[in-house]
Structure formats: structure tokens, C-alpha cells
Amino acid sequence: MIPEIGHFAIVLTLFVAMAQGILGTVGAARGIPAWIAFARPAAHAQFLLVTVSFLALVWSFLAKDFSVLYVAQNSNSQLPWFYRMAATWGGHEGSLLLWLLMQTGWASAVSLFSKQLPDAMVARVLGVLGWVTAGFLLFVLFTSNPFERLVPGAMDGMDLNPLLQDIGLILHPPLLYMGYVGFSVVFAFAIAALLAGQLDSTWARWSRPWATAAWLFLTLGIALGSWWAYFELGWGGWWFWDPVENSSFVPWLIGTALIHSLAVTEKRGSFKNWTVLLAISTFSVSLLGAFLVRSGVLTSVHAFATDPGRGVFLLTLFGAVVGSSLLLFALRAPKVGLGGRFALISRESLLLINNVLLAVAASAVILGTLYPLLLDALGLGKLSVGPPYFNAVFVPLMAPALLLIAAGPTANWKSAKIPAMMKQLVHPAWIAVVVGIGAPFLLGRWSALLAFGIGVSAWIASAVIIGIVQRVRATRSGLMAQPRSWLGMHLAHFGIAVFVAGVTVVMGYESEQDLSMMPGDTVMAGDYEVTFRGVRRATGPNYESEVGDFLLSKNGRAIRSLHPEKRAYFSSDMPMTEAAIDANGLRHVYLSLGEALGDGAWSVRVYYKPFVDWIWIGCVLMALGGLLAISDRRYRLKRRAVRKQRTAEGAGA
Amino acid sequence: MKRLWLALAFAALCLPVWAADSAIENRMIEMASELRCLVCQNETIAASRADFAVDIRALIRQKIAEGNTDEDIRNFLVSRYGDYILYRPPLKFATLLLWFGPVLLLAGGFTILATTLRRRRRMDVDAELNDAERERADALLQRSQHHGM
């Protein structure tokens, strides 16, 4: 019964979404108040209905209802309850329901937090979101229904893929989808503005917090995915340039360009066409990513089980949404005004250069990801494009952008004074050179690339700190009295510095050993000794495990024991490794069990990874910066002012 | 005492072998990290635990010990498995667009930038709204919303 309610709920949502799509856009165009008024409640109604549907699916998992096909494919009676719950989004159909939950959730949020916007505008925005939601609802209902019944019901499920039985599954997809889907809001704002023929700096001001919110979620989602892969897959890698990873990274790159572009359009009214195009592009590449992951055109360890029918539908959805948006853009863009002028060297021009670099980097990642497909389609054979290519291409493209991060905030709007900029940047410059050249010697190995990485990180970090200190002194108020959006910017930039430092040090100074160890053997990892003491058996709720016992010590003094595992899940014959990691903020010692080699010997992988946590800490700082920025007073003040104005008008009326 | 010296001498003889082993191992891992495991297809031969990867790693070790260069070994594998096994795409006619694409895109991006900036320079528009004007505009917009469209 409950699955049928869930199914019915999404059918209802489809009708509401289509109604919203039509009434919202046409109503705003024709100025029909009743139709416009439909928008806000409709958005809430859709969210409510999808929540009901989602909860119905969660309930089916928790109640172990194996007569629902999707539950039978992704769950098992012995699966612990929190994984059963997370398994709701562990497969294709359920993850689409999660997507819909986020989609309608964001629309509902737009309807809640937009009281100061004209109703017609909101109706248009929600109308566009309604169309997008309707597209996904059609996709779910026609090709990917999670509520399909299995008749007769299964005795037990096939179990959730052991790789997914982890906290990563509980956190990563929701955060990631919040980001992916969140960019549909700024997309909808862009389309609404193009439809209305009203593209100006107020549009940018309204869209900006939505874009930043989506961006910060996407940052967290990607960071979490990377961290999850790091400890789950057992080979110590944190980024593989895998097609699915790239599918999430490209929206992030374009989204970063978007939030910078929105800053310029809001402040100076410039770049309007670029910003609109970026707004359309960010959500477009999210959709492209969804297509790539679910259609089977690219092989990936992350890809969902695929079906050509789904691929065709998704491609049609992608084509329709993005194609119509770009057509609208082509028709309306020539009429958009140019906005404020700016000099050759100004904050505007530096941000423009930054955006070009980000856009080119994103295009390069797309090129590398799709190239095997392109060659295969042209009949030119099959090849692989992997990390060596992406690293070789991406790093040189991003290097100038990293240098700009420190320079940009020192440049004035409209026309920058170069002597003033140089004065502000002189300290970061010599700090960067000294630390960049000196640190590699201290860490053990010198190379130009390492010096550059560490140097640029110091360049950004010191520019941020100096910038903050100077401003606090100049305004004679405290740190927290500064505008939050300004603080947020600096925090996010600082996060990038931390990230770059982490990446550089890990890649330059990590050590990896893949060897066979007998009980009693000791191996060196960095300054630490790792002693193998043997393997014992254990049993978990739905698996059998061989647990390794290792002692970690330094200079002979024992620190702790580590227990990497090799698990055999009852439901699958794929053995799973659970790595054991000792982390202290400055380095990881990472152990992973391989196979038993006979006579008590085991193949073991021992990694020493200095500064690896900084990679994810940097991302968290970036996201926090975004959070600070959207909590800026001007977004809250506006609502208070509007409320005051409305009560005044109400009293007067 | 004599046994100790004997053991040490033996160990000393083995040292070059161990040292060579670890050099071979490092070279093998470096090569194997740029090769694709054809069974798992999204892991490198260095990282994969599949039988196929283990075999190829052993093959590479053997070939290094026989004195082959990195390029020899790569050619050996490519002639049997195709370019697909390389994660670093070889530079040939079919991959010119791949390797030079980013640079071309960069050049293209900056060209568009320069052209757009030049076009702006020709138009004399200063459409900046200052904050006071913007507040007025917002207020006007809100009032118009109360009066219907």
C-alpha cells in the first residue's frame, strides 16, 4: 500500500509541476494575477508531495519490503538500518527520487525566501523550475520508477553493494545533489530574466545568494566524495579524474566562474551576457553529468546500472532544457545593455580573466572526458584519457588563476591603481618566494613544481591575512564587524590556499609500498614503524572479516594499533578492503590488507601521506566562506526593510 | 662470532639485489600507475588487485630486469592491447585535438575576451546605478507589484 501511495504522490506532483510551469510563465507574461498567485503555493505543494513519496520509499527500505523491486535490488534483511535507509538513494531510481526531493525543496525555498521580489518574477522563476521538475518526473515515471513491484516478492534482497555500505553513502549523494540541483535556481532566474526581457544588476543581486548556496553544497559534496573514495577504495587515491568525478567537477568550475561573474554584474551591471550564459551553463553541465553517469556512454566505477532507454530519455531532456535556454539566450542577448565601463586593469578585467581560465579549464575537462567517446564515434579506435592527461592540462591552466586570487581583491573597481596593488602585494610576494623555495628543502625533496605549489599557497594565504589585518586596522572595528560577504570571500580564498598546500605536499612527499609481510615484520612509513602482528577472523552483521593487527610506533615508542580488514559480504563475492588510517592533522599512515600469501604472510599496502587532510579541510573552509557570504546583512536587512514598509503601507491603506 | 660475520657477509652480498629490487619496484609502480587495468577498467594496473593486473605487474618487473626501456615495455603492451591500456594518450594524429585543444581553447577564450572588450570601448555607455538609484528602482518595482501588472 505504502509504495503505491508513494507512486501516486509523484504522479500528482507531475500535474502540479506542469500546471506551475504553464501558469507561472504564461501568467507572468500576460499579467494574470490569479495565475501568478498559484506559483508559491504550488511549489510548496510539490515539495510536500515528493517528500511523501520519498518517505514512502524510505519506509519500504526500513520495513524490508522486498516486494518492491528496487528495495529487493539494493537491500538485504541483514543490512543495518542506517544503511538500509541510505540505500534509498543507493541505486538509480531512488537517487532520482532524491534529486526530485532536492529540486522541489529548492523551489519551495525560493518561494519562501523571495518575499521582497516581485510576484511576477517569482512566478516565472518557479514556472521554469516547474518545467524542469516535470521533465525529471516524466523520466522517473516512464523509465525509472522506484515503486515497481516484484511479483512474487523476493525472500531476501540482493544487498546494497558493499562499497556503498559506508557513511559516505549517507552523506555524499545528498550534499552533492543539493549542489547540482541548487544551480537550477540561478538557472531559472536567468531564464526568467531573459523571458521578461529584464536583465540588470537587480537580477544579479537576487540570484547571487542562490548561486553561492548551491556552490557551497557542491563543494562539500565533492570533497566528501573524494574523502570517501580515499578510505574506501584502499589505494589511497583521492581524485582519479574518473568521468563521474569530472561530471561533478565541471559544474563546480563553471559555478565558481558564475559566482564571480555575478559579483561583477551586481556591483557594476557589467558582464550581463556572460553571467547569464554561465548561469545557463552551470545547470546544463549538471544535466550533462546526470546523463553521462546514467546512460552508459562512458565506463566508470561510479556509474549506475544503465539502460539505453534511459539514456535516450535523459539526452532528450538535456537537449530540450539546454537547447531551448540557449535559443532564448541567442534571441534576447543582443538586446541586453552593456553595463558599466572598466579599464584594462581593474577588478572587472581581472575577474574576467579568472572566468576565462575557469571556463577553459572546465572545457578541457569535458574534452578529456568525452574524447574517448568522440574517437569511438568517428571510428578512430578506442583510447583512454586518464590522470596523466588531466594533471598535465589542468594544472598549467589553473596556475595563473591561483596567482590572480591574491591580486584580484587588491584591485579597485572600474580602474585599478597598479602602484597601490603592488604595495599591497609586496609582502605576499616575498613570503611566497621564501616559503616556496625553502619549504621543499625542509620537507625532503626540491622540485620546481613543488616550490610553485607551496609558494602559490603561501602567496594566497599571506595576501588574505594581510588584507584582513589592513582592513580591520583601517576601519578600526573588529573582525566580525566586517561585511560577511567580504569575510566569506577571504575565507574561501584561504581555503584554496590550504587545499593547494595539501595537494602539493601529498603528491610530492607521499610514500607507497606494496609488499608481503610476515607476522613480526616491520616496515618504515615516513618516520614511523609499522609492525605486522597477524590476522584474526571476525564476523559482522552481514559479513565475515579477516582483521589485520598492526602496531604503529615512532622511535620504538608504541602509539596505537591499526586494524585494516578484508571483508567477505554474504551477499556478494567481491571482497572488500577496509583501510585503517592513523590521522593527526599533519599526516596519515594508511594501511590496506591485500591477500593471504600462505604461511601467515600477507600482501599489505602501506602509505605515508603528509598533509592529506588539508585537501578536505581546504574544501570545508571554502564552503564555510560561501556560507558566510550568503549570511550577509544585506540579504537579511532587505527583508526587514520590506516588512517595515509593508506594515507601514498596510496601516496607511 | 664466525657465524655472525658469515651472516653479515651474506647480507652484504644480497644488498645490491635488494637495492636493485626496490629500484625496479619503483620504476614498475611509476609505469603501472599510467596503465589501465582492462578488467576493472577504472583502476590503474598499479592499484588493481585483479589477476590481470598482477600478471602485468610481474611482466613489467621481468622486462625491466631484462633491461628494456620504459618505451619498449609500453610498446610491447600497446601492440597487444591497443592504446586503450595507456592512461596517458599517445600523441598522434587522432589525439592532436585532445592535446592541443586546451591551448587552443585558451587562445580562443582570450581572443573573444579581447574582441568583446574592444567592442565595448567603442560604445559609450555608463549604465551604472549607484546605491541610492538602485534603492529607488527596487522601491518602484515593489510598488508596481502591489498595483498588479
Next chain:
Amino acid sequence: MNRFLLPLIGFIVLVGVLAYGLTLKPSEVPSPLIGKPAPDFTLPELASPDATFSPESMKGKVWLLNVWASWCYPCLEEHPIITDLAVSHGLPIVGLNYKDSPEDAIAWLKRNGNAFQHVISDLKGSVGIDYGVYGVPETYVIDRAGIIRYKHIGAISFSQARNEILPLVRKLQE
């Protein structure tokens, strides 16, 4: 032309490529050995290890090299089709027993029937590597001159045998 149409045009091209991509099979690795001579080797026969086999001996005939193992489930699935090709169509098929134990292999053949003209043991898989084998089962079609003409990855289904393998073999036999 309206320069703002460029993004749309680029997009249409992209969708076209993706649409075509839906018809392809990305995880199948094509063999670079097609059109090249089958690598030479000498391996012991499974049943009588003193006897050896080499592809030279098959020159002048169109034949199949089927790579299989007793621990491989899809090999068991395709075995009836392999047998059918050998028996009903008179195709000479050589079985390459890949990284398997000879006892297990002999027992497997006893259980499931042996229509191979020769069965040879590639214990370490080194011949397999020479042929670009990365999994089992895989099947090669080799012509009279000893040139590899076709490689099939995975188990051969009945329709694949009928629509791909047999027509090619007939063409090569002319």
C-alpha cells in the same frame, strides 16, 4: 550571423555526438592484432603434455582459438555453442586453457564434453598476454594464412555465432 547563436550550435554538435555514443559499447576493448599474424607459440597439449602444439600446424585452415578456463562461469555457458560450431559446422577449434590447473581442466572437459581439436595449457597466461587476452572467455578467428581476422570478447551467444562468426568463417573459407 548572431554571434550569440554560437553556444547553441556548439550544443547541438555535442548532443549529436552523445546521441551516437549511446549506440556504442565503451567497455569492449578492440584488439590491435586484427589483420596481423597470430603470434607464434609452442605449448604442451593438455591430455598428453609431451606432445606440443603450435599455430603453424593450422596454416591452410580457417580455425578458432577459444580461450577458456574451468573456473570461468561464462565459459561453461558458451561451451555448447562452441561444441555446436565444431561438430555441426566442422570448424576446427583449438582450446587455450588459460591459467588453470590441468586436473581441473581435464575434469571440466569430461563433464561438459570436448569438441576441441586440440586443447593446450597456458599455465602462466604468457601466451594469453601475447594475444591480448585480458579475461575469459575470448575467441579468435584465424584465417588460412595465419592472420587474426576477428576477436570476440565474452561468451559467444547463439545469435552471435550465427550472425557474426559463421558468415565470417564462410567468407574466409572461399
